[in-house]
Amino acid sequence: MKQGFRQSMAWLHTWAGLVTGWVMFAVFVTGTATYYKTDISLWMRPELRAEAEYDVVRAAELGVAHLKVHAPKAMAWFIGMPQADNPLIGAYWMDTPDGEIGKALLDPATGAPTVARATKGGDFFYRFHYELQMPPAVGRWIVGLCAMTLLIALISGIVTHRRIFADFFTFRRSKSAQRGWLDAHNVTGVLALPFHLMITYTGIVSLSLMYMPWGMVSVYKGDELRFYAESGQMTTWRAAEGKPAEPAPLGPLIRRAQAEVSEPLEMVSINNPGDANATVVAVFEEPHGLAHRHPQIAFNAVTGEIVERTGPLKPAAHAYTSFVGLHEAHFAGPALRILFFLSGLMGCIAIASGLVLWTVARAPKGMVRPAFGWRLVHALNIGTILGLPVGMASFFLANRLIPVDLAARDSWEGAIFFGSWLAAALIPLARPHRQAWREMAYAAALLFLAVPLVGWATTGWRTDFLGFDAAMAALALVFVLGARKVGRYEGPRREAARATGDLARA
Amino acid sequence: MTDTIKPSAGPSRGRYRVMVAARTLLAIFGGYGLAAIATAFLSLTLPLDRSEAVASATLASFAIMAGAVIWVFSARSLGRAAIGLALPALCLGAGLWLALGSAGQPA
Amino acid sequence: MTPLAVSLTCLLSFSGLACLCLSMDRHGRTLFQGRPSRQRDMAFRVAGWLAIALAFSAAIVTADWNFGPVQWLGSLTGAALVVVALMSYRPAWIRPAAIAALPLAMATAFFV
Numbered sequence: 001m002k003q004g005f006r007q008s009m010a011w012l013h014t015w016a017g018l019v020t021g022w023v024m025f026a027v028f029v030t031g032t033a034t035y036y037k038t039d040i041s042l043w044m045r046p047e048l049r050a051e052a053e054y055d056v057v058r059a060a061e062l063g064v065a066h067l068k069v070h071a072p073k074a075m076a077w078f079i080g081m082p083q084a085d086n087p088l089i090g091a092y093w094m095d096t097p098d099g100e101i102g103k104a105l106l107d108p109a110t111g112a113p114t115v116a117r118a119t120k121g122g123d124f125f126y127r128f129h130y131e132l133q134m135p136p137a138v139g140r141w142i143v144g145l146c147a148m149t150l151l152i153a154l155i156s157g158i159v160t161h162r163r164i165f166a167d168f169f170t171f172r173r174s175k176s177a178q179r180g181w182l183d184a185h186n187v188t189g190v191l192a193l194p195f196h197l198m199i200t201y202t203g204i205v206s207l208s209l210m211y212m213p214w215g216m217v218s219v220y221k222g223d224e225l226r227f228y229a230e231s232g233q234m235t236t237w238r239a240a241e242g243k244p245a246e247p248a249p250l251g252p253l254i255r256r257a258q259a260e261v262s263e264p265l266e267m268v269s270i271n272n273p274g275d276a277n278a279t280v281v282a283v284f285e286e287p288h289g290l291a292h293r294h295p296q297i298a299f300n301a302v303t304g305e306i307v308e309r310t311g312p313l314k315p316a317a318h319a320y321t322s323f324v325g326l327h328e329a330h331f332a333g334p335a336l337r338i339l340f341f342l343s344g345l346m347g348c349i350a351i352a353s354g355l356v357l358w359t360v361a362r363a364p365k366g367m368v369r370p371a372f373g374w375r376l377v378h379a380l381n382i383g384t385i386l387g388l389p390v391g392m393a394s395f396f397l398a399n400r401l402i403p404v405d406l407a408a409r410d411s412w413e414g415a416i417f418f419g420s421w422l423a424a425a426l427i428p429l430a431r432p433h434r435q436a437w438r439e440m441a442y443a444a445a446l447l448f449l450a451v452p453l454v455g456w457a458t459t460g461w462r463t464d465f466l467g468f469d470a471a472m473a474a475l476a477l478v479f480v481l482g483a484r485k486v487g488r489y490e491g492p493r494r495e496a497a498r499a500t501g502d503l504a505r506a
Numbered sequence: 507m508t509d510t511i512k513p514s515a516g517p518s519r520g521r522y523r524v525m526v527a528a529r530t531l532l533a534i535f536g537g538y539g540l541a542a543i544a545t546a547f548l549s550l551t552l553p554l555d556r557s558e559a560v561a562s563a564t565l566a567s568f569a570i571m572a573g574a575v576i577w578v579f580s581a582r583s584l585g586r587a588a589i590g591l592a593l594p595a596l597c598l599g600a601g602l603w604l605a606l607g608s609a610g611q612p613a
Numbered sequence: 614m615t616p617l618a619v620s621l622t623c624l625l626s627f628s629g630l631a632c633l634c635l636s637m638d639r640h641g642r643t644l645f646q647g648r649p650s651r652q653r654d655m656a657f658r659v660a661g662w663l664a665i666a667l668a669f670s671a672a673i674v675t676a677d678w679n680f681g682p683v684q685w686l687g688s689l690t691g692a693a694l695v696v697v698a699l700m701s702y703r704p705a706w707i708r709p710a711a712i713a714a715l716p717l718a719m720a721t722a723f724f725v
Contacts, residue, residue, distance in 0.1 A: 005580050012579045145534075148568070152575050169634045169693070171701040191693040194686045204568050212567045214542040215549030215560040218606065231557035289679055316554065316561040323565065331680065335619035339687035342694065 009156040020149035032344030041121030062111030195343035202327035231317035235298040245276035248304035257282035292325035383425025386440040391421030393447035441483035448476040541571035550605035618675035624718035627692035629664030631711035
C-alpha cells in the first residue's frame with residue numbers, strides 16, 4: 001500500500017463505487033422519479049378529478065370528523081389539505097411517538113374514504129428511495145451507509161479524474177466499447193457533479209438526526225422535538241393535561257392563521273385531541289425560498305388563543321433546512337424541475353456506466369470461464385440496471401390491470417413490482433451475456449410502451465396524462481436504443497487487455 | 507492500494523484481503539466514531555445559540571466523516587491510519603468530557 | 614423562476630460552453646481546418662467565460678441570490694449535455710448553434 005495518494009483514491013473510487021452502486025442506482029432511479037411524484041400519483045388514481053380550489057375549513061372539519069371516529073385515542077392528528085395536484089384530504093394519526101402513522105384518504109366533497117383505487121401511488125417510489133420498502137430503521141441505515149460510501153466514491157473520483165476539464169466535453173462514441181463506457185461515466189459524472197455532490201450530501205443531511213444524533217443527544221438529551229422547536233422549524237409540543245375539554249370550533253382558528261400567512265395552508269395538526277391542553281397547529285406551505293421551512297401557528301385548541309408562531313430561521317438552521325429543501329426541490333417550477341430531473345438521470349447513468357465499466361474492464365479474454373466474482377457483479381448489474389425499470393413499468397401496468405376492488409390491492413401492486421424485478425434479474429442468468437442485456441432492454445421497452453396503451457384501454461385517453469404518457473414512451477425509446485447499441489457492440493476482445501491501464505489512468 | 511498491483515499468490519493475497527478488511531472496518535467505525543465525538547463536542551462548545559450549534563455541527567459531521575475515511579484509505583500504513591484517527595478522537599473526547607461536565611451550568 | 618428565465622440562463626450557458634469547447638485543442642482541431650491558432654483559441658475562451666458570467670448574472674437577476682446559483686448550475690449541466698451530444702453526433706452544428714443561441718437569448722431576455 002505504499003503508493004501515491006491518487007492511486008489509493010483510484011482504488012477507493014473503484015471499490016466504493018462498486019459495493020454501493022446497486023443500492024444507489026435504485027435510490028437514484030426512484031429518487032429521480034420522485035421529482036414527479038404528484039404526477040405519478042394522479043395517474044395512478046384515475047378516478048380523481050382535481051378542482052382548482054378547495055375550502056380548507058371544510059376539509060379540516062371533515063378530517064377531524066373522520067379521525068374522531070377512527071382514531072379517538074391518538075396523541076396527534078394531522079389533516080393534509082387537498083390541493084390541485086393532490087385532490088384528497090389526508091387524515092393521519094399517531095398513537096405513540098415512535099409508532100406507525102395511521103392513514104386514510106378522504107374525498108374532499110363528502111369526507112368519506114375515497115373511491116379511488118387503493119394504491120400507494122408515487123409515494124411507493126418516494127418511500128423506496130430512502131427505505132427500500134424495508135422496516136424504516138433498517139432501510140434508512142442501509143441507504144445512509146450507501147450514500148456515505150457514494151460520497152466517498154465521488155470525492156475519490158474527483159481526485160482520480162485529474163483531467164477533469166481536458167475531458168470535459170469528450171464522448172468518443174466511435175472508439176472501443178470500454179472507452180465509450182468510460183466517457184459516458186465521465187460525462188454524466190462530471191457535467192452534473194455539482195448536483196451529485198449536492199444530492200448525496202443533502203440526502204444524508206435529510207436524515208441526519210437519525211444518522212448522527214450525537215450533537216442533539218449531548219445538548220438536548222435526546223429531545224428531538226425541542227431541537228426543532230428551538231431552531232424555529234416547528235412549534236413546541238405541549239403535553240396533555242389528562243382532563244378532557246370541549247375544543248373551540250376549528251373554522252375561526254384557521255381563518256385567523258390564514259390572515260397572518262400568505263402561503264396556502266398545507267396541513268392542520270391537532271396535538272392531544274380532546275384534552276384540556278390540546279393544541280391546534282396550522283402548517284403552511286414553504287414560502288418562496290430554498291429552505292424546507294413550513295411556517296406554523298399554534299393555537300390553544302380550547303380557548304382559541306394563539307400560543308406560538310415559528311419565527312424566522314437563524315443562519316445555521318436556515319442552512320440546515322436549505323440543505324433539505326435543495327434535496328427535495330419543492331421550490332422548482334416546471335423548467336427548473338426538468339433540469340433537476342435531467343441531473344438525476346445523469347446520476348443514474350453515471351452509476352450504471354460505472355458498474356458496467358467494472359465488468360467491461362475485467363472481462364475474461366477468449367474462452368476463459370469468468371471468475372465467480374465477475375459473474376456475480378455481471379448478474380447484479382443486469383438485474384439492477386434493467387431489472388428495476390422492468391419492475392417500475394410492471395408496477396404501473398399492475399395499477400391498471402389489478403381489479404379496482406381487490407382486497408389489499410396496493411400490496412399487490414408492490415408485490416408485482418418486486419416479483420417482476422426478481423424475474424427480470426433471474427431470467428438473464430440463463431442467457432449468454434450479450435443476449436441477456438439485449439433481451440431485457442427490449443422487455444423493458446415493451447413494458448414501458450404498454451403502460452400508456454393499457455392506460456388508454458382501461459381508463460380512457462386524458463389530456464392531463466399526456467406528460468406521463470410521453471415520459472413512458474420516451475423511456476421505451478431509450479431502452480430500444482440501448483438494446484440496439486448492445487446489439488452492435490463488438491464484445492470485449494482486444495480492448496480488455498488495455499482495460500486495467502486505461503482505468504488506472506482515468 | 508490499487509488493484510493493478512494486487513498480488514495473486516496465495517498467502518500475500520490473503521494478507522491483502524485482511525488489510526482491505528481492516529481498513530474498511532477502521533474507516534466505517536473509526537470514521538463514524540470521530541465524526542460522532544466531533545459533533546457532540548462542537549454542539550456543546552460552538553459559541554452560538556445551542557440550536558444553532560447543534561445544526562452547524564450536525565451539518566459538518568458528514569464532511570468530517572468523509573475526510574476521516576479518505577484519510578484511512580490514503581494513509582501509508584494501517585498503523586498510521588489508526589493513529590491519525592485516534593489522536594484527534596482522544597483530544598476531542600477529552601474536550602467533550604470537560605464540556606459535558608460544565609454543561610449543567612449555563613455558559 | 615419562470616420557464617423563460619430558465620431558458621435564458623440555459624441559452625447563455627450553452628453559448629458559453631460551446632465557445633469553451635471550441636477553444637480546446639482536441640475539439641477545435643476537429644472543427645477548424647488549418648493550424649490551430651493561439652489567438653483564435655484565446656478569443657473563444659474569453660467569449661466563453663463572458664457568456665457563462667452573463668448567464669450567472671441573468672440567473673441572479675431573474676431568480677435572486679436564493680435560487681439564482683441553483684438555476685445557473687442546473688443550466689450549465691443541461692447546456693453542457695447538449696454541447697457533448699452535438700460534439701459527438703453533429704460537430705458541424707456546434708458553431709452555428711452557439712451563435713444562434715445569442716440572439717435567441719436576447720429575444721428571451723426581452724420577455725422575461
